[in-house]
Amino acid sequence: MRKSAEIKTNPEVLKELRETSGYSVDEIAKKIKTTIDKINETEKGLALFTLTQIKKLADIYHRPLAAFFTDTLPKMPILADYRINREKRLAPEVYTAQRRAHYLTNKLVELMDKRSQIPNFPETLEPDKLADEFRKYLKPGLLKSIKPEELLAHYKQVLEEKLLISIIELPLKADDVRGFSISSNISCIVLNEGDKPQIKLFSLFHEVYHLIKRTSGICSIEIEQKGAGIEPNCDSFAAEFLVPLDDLKEERKKFLQLDETSISKLSEIYGVSKQVIMLRLLWSKDITKERYNQFKKEGVKEFKEKTFGRRNWNKVFQNRVGNLALGETTNAYRSGKISYSEVFDILNTKTKYIEKFLER
Numbered sequence: 001m002r003k004s005a006e007i008k009t010n011p012e013v014l015k016e017l018r019e020t021s022g023y024s025v026d027e028i029a030k031k032i033k034t035t036i037d038k039i040n041e042t043e044k045g046l047a048l049f050t051l052t053q054i055k056k057l058a059d060i061y062h063r064p065l066a067a068f069f070t071d072t073l074p075k076m077p078i079l080a081d082y083r084i085n086r087e088k089r090l091a092p093e094v095y096t097a098q099r100r101a102h103y104l105t106n107k108l109v110e111l112m113d114k115r116s117q118i119p120n121f122p123e124t125l126e127p128d129k130l131a132d133e134f135r136k137y138l139k140p141g142l143l144k145s146i147k148p149e150e151l152l153a154h155y156k157q158v159l160e161e162k163l164l165i166s167i168i169e170l171p172l173k174a175d176d177v178r179g180f181s182i183s184s185n186i187s188c189i190v191l192n193e194g195d196k197p198q199i200k201l202f203s204l205f206h207e208v209y210h211l212i213k214r215t216s217g218i219c220s221i222e223i224e225q226k227g228a229g230i231e232p233n234c235d236s237f238a239a240e241f242l243v244p245l246d247d248l249k250e251e252r253k254k255f256l257q258l259d260e261t262s263i264s265k266l267s268e269i270y271g272v273s274k275q276v277i278m279l280r281l282l283w284s285k286d287i288t289k290e291r292y293n294q295f296k297k298e299g300v301k302e303f304k305e306k307t308f309g310r311r312n313w314n315k316v317f318q319n320r321v322g323n324l325a326l327g328e329t330t331n332a333y334r335s336g337k338i339s340y341s342e343v344f345d346i347l348n349t350k351t352k353y354i355e356k357f358l359e360r
Contacts, residue, residue, distance in 0.1 A: 006048035009068050015043040016073055021061040022092035032056050062096045076102055077184075080217030082231050083176050091174040094218065098180070100348070101188045104166055104325050107346050108186040111328045111337070116164045116187040118211050127209065127233045131240035134212070138162055142247060144269050148197035151271040155204060159189075160324045165211065167204070169193040169319040178221040181207040183214050186324075193319065198273040205238035223279060243270045243280050258287060263295065314356065317349040326357055333358060 018028055025043075029036045032053050041047035049057070058065045067073065076098065081090075109115075119137055121130055135142070140158055143151060156167045166188040172179075178195065182188045189207040191200045203221055210216050215230050223235050251269060255262040258281065266277045274295075282292045318326060329346050332338045338346075347354050 004050035004052040007051050007054060008048060009054070010071050011043050011045035013068065013070060013073060014049075017057070017061055017063060017067060018043070020073070020076070020095060021063070022090055022095040023060070024089075028057070028060070031060055062099075077182070079180060079182065080215065082217045083220040084222050085176055085220070088176060090177070090218070091172070093171055093173040094177050094180075097170040097172055097190055100170060101166075101168065101180075101182055101190050104168065104322070104346070105182060105184050105186045105188045108166060108325055108328055109184075111332050112164075112186065114164055115185045118163055118165075118183075118187060118214075121212065127236035128240040128245070130209075130212070131237045132244070134208075134237075135241060142244060143271075146271055148201060148271040152197045152201045152204070155201065157323055159204075159208065160322070163187070163211075164324070165189060166322045166324045167191070168322040168325070169200070169316075176220045178219055179203040179207050180218040181210045181216040183211060183216040187211050187216070193316070196273070198267070198271060198276075201242065202238050202272060202276060205241050206234040209234040209237040223276065239276060239280060242272050243276060245280065245284055248277075248280055249284065249286075252281070252286060258291075260295075260298070314353060317347075317353045318357070320349070321347050321357075330358055330360070 018025070023031075025036055025039045029039050034053070038047055042049055054068050055065065057063075058068065079098065119134070121133055125133065138158055140155070143154065146154070159165060160167055164186065166186060168188065169191045170193055172190075172192040173194065174192075177192065178199070179189065179191045181190070189204060189211070191203050191207075195203065202223065203219075206219060206221050207216075210219070210230070213230065213233075219231065219234070221235070222231070223239075248266070248270075251266060252258075255265070263274050263277055267274045270277065278287065278292050278295050281287045282289065287295075321329075325346065329338070329343055333340065333343050343358070344351070344354060347357065
């Protein structure tokens, strides 16, 4: 069999493509079945990859083949890293999600005459007070006893329409990354596709606080954090918005005792995880720290669980694009502003789903 020809590329670009895709030299050597020395030498300009290897790297990095034959790569804004364990390397899926989010927001800027409308509030407002003010601004009222997936879909639509932001779900595949946000002309929130709706809901409003404060970044969302700092403030905001303490106290009175059944019921009322309910009760001194730890020990671990089962791929792909991008792309195509090929690039999904979206 004839050996694939070696191709000259820019070594600095090769290294940048690997690093901005979240891979180590060792990982790439294993993936394309070569040596670490060969990777290092090629990234120094002392050796060459074959066309077959470059094509494989394009698939691994989720980059167009043309990116390997350019002299410079477009710079992507660096997001602040708010994770607890910042020493841990970000997963490749997070890098891919960042590029996808930036691409979508840039396309939306091209398609729309408007820009995101993030409201301003007094800097002195505490997170819980800001949550109350933001709820008044959105005017949705406090929604209760609604299925988490329906509540999530409702708030996503309200936020996209009111703030003109893009909200998408992508497979981050990282235990320490629940989501991230990007402040831009068209701002964007990215949620972890694999999380349960209750968890996505909390992550959503955690990221909303980041956008309001213009402090967008990558978040692990450790809801047990308390004290000063942007991440605990984000959690306090999300908790108060979704489970207002005064309202929780009234609901709490309806139960003779706080046990697994009542915690589950409160979780259903507000559409959030049991852990959020337990933390709210802990912070309001309705339960002790020992009782909270006991609940956790007894198996209330849904905050770290993933969703399983048969997937509605039509909904999955719609969530990956987001309502705002889907609506603007469809309108632009119908008005002749963009071609079908451009629709395909923007929506980045299978033809059968694109056709379904365009038929709506």
